[in-house]
Amino acid sequence: MKIQCASLSDLMKWPNKNWEILVFLVLVLAPWFQPALAGGLGGQITSVLIICTAALGLNVMVGFTGLLHLGIASFFGLGGLFLAILTVPMNPLEIGFLPAVFVSVSVTAAIGTLLGSPTLRLRGEYLAIVTLGFGEVVRVLFLNLENVTGGTQGLGPIPPPGSGIFVSGIDLGREFVVDSRWFYYLSLIVLFVVVLLVRILEKSALGRAWIAVREEPLAAATIGISATKVRLSAFTIAAAIAGLAGCLSVASIGTTGDPNAFGFNRSVAILCAVIIGGLGSIPGTLVGVTILFGFDIVVIPWVDSWMQRIQGQLFDVSFFTLGSWRLALVGIALIVVMRFRPVGLIPSRRFAAEFQESQQ
Amino acid sequence: MDVASFLEQCGIGITSGGFLGLIAVGYTLVYGTVGLIHFAHGDVVMLGGCLSLAILSFLVPLPVDPLTGCLIVVLAATCSGLFCGCMNVCIDQFVYRPLRNAPPLSPLVSTIGVSFVLMNVGLVWIGPTDRAFPEIFLESTRLIGGVPVAMADFLVLVIIVPPVFCLYILLRQTRFGRSLRSIAAITRATARSGEAGKLVIATFFISGFLGGVASVAAGVHATTINYQMGHQMGLYAITAAVLGGIGSVPGAIVGGLIVGLIRAISVALLGPRWAITSVFLVLIIFLAFRPQGIFGKSKTRGGQR
Secondary structure: OOOOOOHHHHHOOOOOHHHHHHHHHHHHHHHHHOHHHHOOOHHHHHHHHHHHHHHHHHHHHHHHOOOOOOOHHHHHHHHHHHHHHHHOOOOOOOOOHHHHHHHHHHHHHHHHHHHHHHHOOOOHHHHHHHHHHHHHHHHHHHHHOHHHHOHHHOOOOOOOOOOOOEEOOEEHHHHHHHOOHHHHHHHHHHHHHHHHHHHHHHHOHHHHHHHHHHHOHHHHHHOOOOHHHHHHHHHHHHHHHHHHHHHHHHHHHOOOOOHHHHOHHHHHHHHHHHHHHOOOOHHHHHHHHHHHHHHHHHHHHHHHHHHHHHHHHHOOOOOOOHHHHHHHHHHHHHHHHHHHOOOOOOOOHHHHHHHHHHHO | OOHHHHHHHHHHHHHHHHHHHHHHHHHHHHHHHHOOOOOOHHHHHHHHHHHHHHHHHHHOOOOEOHHHHHHHHHHHHHHHHHHHHHHHHHHHHHHHHHHOOOOOOHHHHHHHHHHHHHHHHHHHHHOOOOEEOOOOEOOOEEEEOOEEEEHHHHHHHHHHHHHHHHHHHHHHHOHHHHHHHHHHHOOHHHHHOHHHHHHHHHHHHHHHHHHHHHHHHHHHHHOEEOOOHHHHHHHHHHHHHHHHOOOOHHHHHHHHHHHHHHHHHHHHHHOHHHHHHHHHHHHHHHHHHOOOOOOOOOOOOOOOO
């Protein structure tokens, strides 16, 4: 396969270091100039960062290894649930935040491996449906095993990270509760670390094996790559990263919340974000999530509250909210992006080149 | 659980399995011709349910005698079927056709987008809450051979058996059916050529029509509909299609019946909240042993993707 610069990737020299540093600096510095970004809106922006992390995990599976996964949100939920079980005061364990994150990520990864091992010989669509089914099973278990998971109420309150640790007389846990910028930065750091990790993995022998197995399973097998092992590793890593994101998410909210948030809809939304961003492309994934979820959980509530104020002044009643057409707007956006950029907004160079080649 | 109630649950399972099978045929036909999991299909079915709700509430404000009731419901099912068929064709022509050459996962995102849009239309059409399907019959159950048979279940059979029969004739006995099966058997590339274009339109129409008919059966069976109904039934129907071996029409119907039976029995034994869990657990365990489903070919086109 020839990897020459297709006109598409010429147009968007995204993997350009300057851009990345600029975006990162803006994200780091923004809360200092505009505290509201991390404060009032910060909760939502933090969630977008956390979902970006989970989406990177999904990208390992769908983008690099080419396995369709429709249940990523369930691993997100499992990670959060284990963190909650290990830390909430009503359970006897109550271990610290970092060990709890470590344990819950390991357990989530193990569950991913367990689900992966019997199902990896399934073909694409069958595997997709099995992961979909697994996601629904997890959601229903969350709802029904009330004494473990708290049912629809969720499990809480989860003590904030660093509670009980004093740094020069300041309780870190209290700081996390009082100032939401702490979570903003924590999520940003985790996202940054995961981006680095995924990038290193992509360049490593394992990452090249993922791509080899995606492109030509047979050829990969002839040079001694075990497709099953390679796929299983992708499954495990995706589960672990999603679990880590889940830990952050429940810790920042303080409870596991409604299990329906870990269902099929969330999984599919993350998958759509990865695909419209561009499969197998890290900046693409980040942009996809930022656009889709940023629109959904940041822009729509903001526009609605703004419109309510305007309408309140003009007509004294609110006629129309974007919220009630939220689904349709997101749906139309997905259709339009796929219609005009079927390879995604910022495709990886390999993917774009392949697409160009297949068109000729 | 004694024998009588077991039989009753089986009856419920078979009727609900029947319409799940019809929806599953929609998934399987579309997958067979264009190689796409049509996630919006469940929501097309839901909109068909909304239309039939409107028709039935208009025509049957009060319960009527069985014969008139059946006729009216068949009329509603036909209307809803035509509506869904046309809608499906439009969706394909405007949304999926431009993406025939796109990377394999891109049309999938479009189907999800369409699904969101349709769900929103349903939300605006019938509102966020459950809407009751009108009572059609004066008497709700009748004794047939000592077993009480719910008239609603009987009606569901009246609606779904003829389409299944017609589908069988269409696929097995006509030239059209042969070409449809052959295009499913060869490659997806044929779906782009001229003659195949008509077949794709026909496939989407048939799949939508069956879905529309099934939506009426689902409404009569469940007695309520809501805008998330398509999502729920879509999941069950995809499971049925995969269980039967995706791409295989008899597989979809058999898969639908199996899913319906598992669901009904687990509702009776464990309670409704475990229904979806048992269905998916059976699916996962079954696929671990037979990865291609009941009627699926072990090595089909496309290979590993």
